Amino acid sequence: MDPDSTTTVEQKDEIEAIEIDLLLDGIYRRYGYDFRKYASASIRRRIWKFAEQEKLATISAVQEAVLHEPSMMDRFVLSLTVNVTTMFRDPAFFLALRTEVIPILKTYPMIRIWDAGCATGEEAYSMAIVLKEEGIYDRCRIYATDMNEDVLRKAKTGIFPLSHMKEFTDNYIQSGGKNSFSEYYTAKYDYAIINQELRQNIIFAQHNLVTDKSFNEFNLVLIRNVLIYFNEELRGKVLDLLHESMASFGILALGKRESLKFSRLESAYEELDSAMKLYKRCA
Numbered sequence: 664m665d666p667d668s669t670t671t672v673e674q675k676d677e678i679e680a681i682e683i684d685l686l687l688d689g690i691y692r693r694y695g696y697d698f699r700k701y702a703s704a705s706i707r708r709r710i711w712k713f714a715e716q717e718k719l720a721t722i723s724a725v726q727e728a729v730l731h732e733p734s735m736m737d738r739f740v741l742s743l744t745v746n747v748t749t750m751f752r753d754p755a756f757f758l759a760l761r762t763e764v765i766p767i768l769k770t771y772p773m774i775r776i777w778d779a780g781c782a783t784g785e786e787a788y789s790m791a792i793v794l795k796e797e798g799i800y801d802r803c804r805i806y807a808t809d810m811n812e813d814v815l816r817k818a819k820t821g822i823f824p825l826s827h828m829k830e831f832t833d834n835y836i837q838s839g840g841k842n843s844f845s846e847y848y849t850a851k852y853d854y855a856i857i858n859q860e861l862r863q864n865i866i867f868a869q870h871n872l873v874t875d876k877s878f879n880e881f882n883l884v885l886i887r888n889v890l891i892y893f894n895e896e897l898r899g900k901v902l903d904l905l906h907e908s909m910a911s912f913g914i915l916a917l918g919k920r921e922s923l924k925f926s927r928l929e930s931a932y933e934e935l936d937s938a939m940k941l942y943k944r945c946a
């Protein structure tokens with residue numbers, strides 16, 4: 664008898680859910696990457712996209728391939744995470760940083776900033792430019808972290824396609840940039856190399872928000888377009904980690920897609936900007 668003919672849609676969904684659980688459990692045990700509490704609809708879509716790319720017919724086949732071949736796992740991590748980013752992404756966010764956050768940072772002798780989920784580094788370099796223009800870059804250290812080593816390798820080079828400069832420049836202008844954006848890079852062939860000066864106070868390092876611990880205390884923590892990929896429980900856990908890593912009166916910058924509303928930390932922060940979700944720790 665053809666087993667398919669007796670398998671209902673509900674049963675197929677249940678089998679798929681079991682396969683996804685087994686795959687994510689296996690990856691956690693084999694490699695330490697923990698995707699078990701990522702938002703389920705998006706993780707499911709991405710697993711199937713990966714299966715198609717690798718010409719694997721089932722999620723169980725993905726499990727076998729990924730567990731046995733570390734190079735397959737590298738590709739899997741890349742396809743499971745969204746690494747899209749740009750310089751001065753959401754220019755209004757950087758404008759709000761300039762007006763609401765920089766004046767607070769200026770009162771500190773030394774400023775530690777954590778850019779969590781920095782992808783290929785554009786956000787950290789944008790931050791460096793803002794700090795430079797505001798005259799406090801020399802007092803700042805930006806710790807830019809991501810779980811993905813591949814994107815970090817790119818971030819560290821500070822080299823971006825020249826074709827991206829038009830978009831970066833437009834964003835920079837809208838974000839309240841004070842100079843000519845072209846002063847911040849050197850064009851060579853098809854690439855733009857970010858000035859060494861902007862790179863020297865940024866420390867790029869691997870850090871997994873799900874499995875790694877707090878590693879310092881920060882005056883400003885940026886985490887944009889990262890929490891959206893987690894389920895509610897994991898979002899809460901990661902926000903706790905960021906809170907543990909926050910200095911007194913530190914600033915939490917979530918960006919326009921996230922919020923502290925309904926989180927258990929809501930009362931521990933004062934809202935500085937309701938649109939860009941900038942918060943200041945109350946004590």
Ligand SMILES: C[S@@+](CC[C@H](N)C(=O)[O-])C[C@H]1O[C@@H](n2cnc3c(N)ncnc32)[C@H](O)[C@@H]1O
Nearest residue numbers: 744745748780782809810811871872873887888
């Ligand atoms: C869409 S990018 C956001 C980049 C930048 N923050 C921005 O807003 O343009 C999301 C990044 O989060 C990273 N990420 C996802 N899960 C993570 C985790 N558990 N720990 C650290 N980084 C993670 C991904 O690797 C990816 O580079």
